[in-house]
Amino acid sequence: MIPVAFDYQRATTVDEALAALSEDSKILAGGHSLLPAMKLRLNQPGKLIDITRIDALKGIKEEDGEIVIGAATTHGAIAGNELIKQHLPFFAEGASWIGDVQVRNHGTIGGSLAHADPAADWSALVLAADAAIEVQSTRGKRRIQAAVFFVSMFTTALEEGEIITAIRIPVPPAGTKTTYQKFVQPASRFAIVGCAIMRKPDGTTNIAFTGVSDTPFRDGGAEAAASSSIDAALNAAIAGVSVMSDHYASEEYRKHLAKVYLKKALQAVS
Ligand SMILES: Cc1cc2nc3c(=O)[nH]c(=O)nc-3n(C[C@H](O)[C@H](O)[C@H](O)COP(=O)(O)OP(=O)(O)OC[C@H]3O[C@@H](n4cnc5c(N)ncnc54)[C@H](O)[C@@H]3O)c2cc1C
Structure with a gap:
C-alpha cells in the first residue's frame, strides 16, 4: 500500500528536531517499523522529522562509568563495536540477530525502543543490563530506567515531544x-x-x-x-x-x- 501524503524535514541538530516536533509529526530513524505502519495506514503523520543525519545521536563511547549508545546508532554498528564486544557482548550478539543486513544497517536502537514491539530484541537486553533511556524535549533532559520504560504493547513512558537521545548502561564489573x-x-x-x-x-x-x-x-x-x-x-x-x-x-x-x-x-x- 501507499502511505498518505506527508511532509519531510531533515534535522541536523537535536534542537532542530525538537523544535519541529508537533502533535501531527513523527520522528523518522531507520524507518523499518514506521514506514511499514504508514504503508498499512496504521500511522498517518502529517510530517516526518528525519534524525539520521544528527551526528550527536550516533556512536558509542564510555563516559563516567557508563557505556553510552547514541539513539540513532544502527543495530549493525552496535554488533560490530569493540567497546560493546568488550563490556556488553550480549548487545553485540542480540544486535547481530536482528532481521537481516538491510534492517541492521538502517534500524536503530532508539527507534526500536520507542516502537516497543513486544517481540523486539533490544527491550530484553536493556532490561537485563539495567540501562537508562536518556530523553530530551524542549522542557529539558531526563533519564528513564529501562525497568519503567516499557508500559504495554507499543507503548512506552516517553512523553509528548520527547526524543530518545541515548541509552546509558553502567559498565559491568570485570568478570560479568x-x-x-x-x-x-x-x-x-x-x-x-x-x-x-x-x-x-x-x-x-x-x-x-x-x-x-x-x-x-x-x-x-x-x-x-x-x-x-x-x-x-x-x-x-x-x-x-x-x-x-x-x-x-x-x-x-x-x-x-x-x-x-x-x-x-x-x-x-x-
Ligand atoms: C523485515 C524486518 C525484520 C525485522 N526483524 C527484527 C528482529 O529480528 N528483531 C527486532 O528487534 N526488530 C526487528 N525489526 C524491527 C527493526 O529493528 C526496526 O529497525 C526497529 O523496530 C525500529 O527502528 P527504526 O530505527 O527503523 O525506527 P523507525 O521505524 O524510524 O521508528 C519507529 C518508531 O520510533 C519512533 N522513533 C524513532 N527514533 C526515535 C527516537 N530517537 N526518539 C523517539 N522516537 C523515535 C518513530 O517516530 C516511530 O514511531 C525488523 C524489521 C523489519 C522490517
Missing part, C-alpha cells in the same frame, strides 16, 4: 557474564521468545524476557531462584505472567519455550 538466547521467527527473525541474562561476579543474575508477554519484563522470581540452581530458576520462571498467544506460538508452547531458552541462557553464564 552475559548472554542472549532467542527462538527466532523464521521469516522476520523477531523473537518468539528472547531471554537476556547478565550475571555479575557477586552472583546477581538479571533475567529479562521479550516475546513472551505483551510487555518485556524482568523475571524477579527466576532471578531470586537462580542463586540456588538452574532447576529452581526454571520452576520459578514466568509465574503470574500473562503469556501471549498468536498464530506463531500458543500460550502453552510459548511458556515452554521461555523455560527452554532460560535454561540455555543460564547454562551459558554458568
Whole structure:
C-alpha cells in the first residue's frame, strides 16, 4: 500500500528536531517499523522529522562509568563495536540477530525502543543490563530506567515531544557474564521468545524476557531462584505472567519455550 501524503524535514541538530516536533509529526530513524505502519495506514503523520543525519545521536563511547549508545546508532554498528564486544557482548550478539543486513544497517536502537514491539530484541537486553533511556524535549533532559520504560504493547513512558537521545548502561564489573538466547521467527527473525541474562561476579543474575508477554519484563522470581540452581530458576520462571498467544506460538508452547531458552541462557553464564 501507499502511505498518505506527508511532509519531510531533515534535522541536523537535536534542537532542530525538537523544535519541529508537533502533535501531527513523527520522528523518522531507520524507518523499518514506521514506514511499514504508514504503508498499512496504521500511522498517518502529517510530517516526518528525519534524525539520521544528527551526528550527536550516533556512536558509542564510555563516559563516567557508563557505556553510552547514541539513539540513532544502527543495530549493525552496535554488533560490530569493540567497546560493546568488550563490556556488553550480549548487545553485540542480540544486535547481530536482528532481521537481516538491510534492517541492521538502517534500524536503530532508539527507534526500536520507542516502537516497543513486544517481540523486539533490544527491550530484553536493556532490561537485563539495567540501562537508562536518556530523553530530551524542549522542557529539558531526563533519564528513564529501562525497568519503567516499557508500559504495554507499543507503548512506552516517553512523553509528548520527547526524543530518545541515548541509552546509558553502567559498565559491568570485570568478570560479568552475559548472554542472549532467542527462538527466532523464521521469516522476520523477531523473537518468539528472547531471554537476556547478565550475571555479575557477586552472583546477581538479571533475567529479562521479550516475546513472551505483551510487555518485556524482568523475571524477579527466576532471578531470586537462580542463586540456588538452574532447576529452581526454571520452576520459578514466568509465574503470574500473562503469556501471549498468536498464530506463531500458543500460550502453552510459548511458556515452554521461555523455560527452554532460560535454561540455555543460564547454562551459558554458568
Ligand atoms: C523485515 C524486518 C525484520 C525485522 N526483524 C527484527 C528482529 O529480528 N528483531 C527486532 O528487534 N526488530 C526487528 N525489526 C524491527 C527493526 O529493528 C526496526 O529497525 C526497529 O523496530 C525500529 O527502528 P527504526 O530505527 O527503523 O525506527 P523507525 O521505524 O524510524 O521508528 C519507529 C518508531 O520510533 C519512533 N522513533 C524513532 N527514533 C526515535 C527516537 N530517537 N526518539 C523517539 N522516537 C523515535 C518513530 O517516530 C516511530 O514511531 C525488523 C524489521 C523489519 C522490517
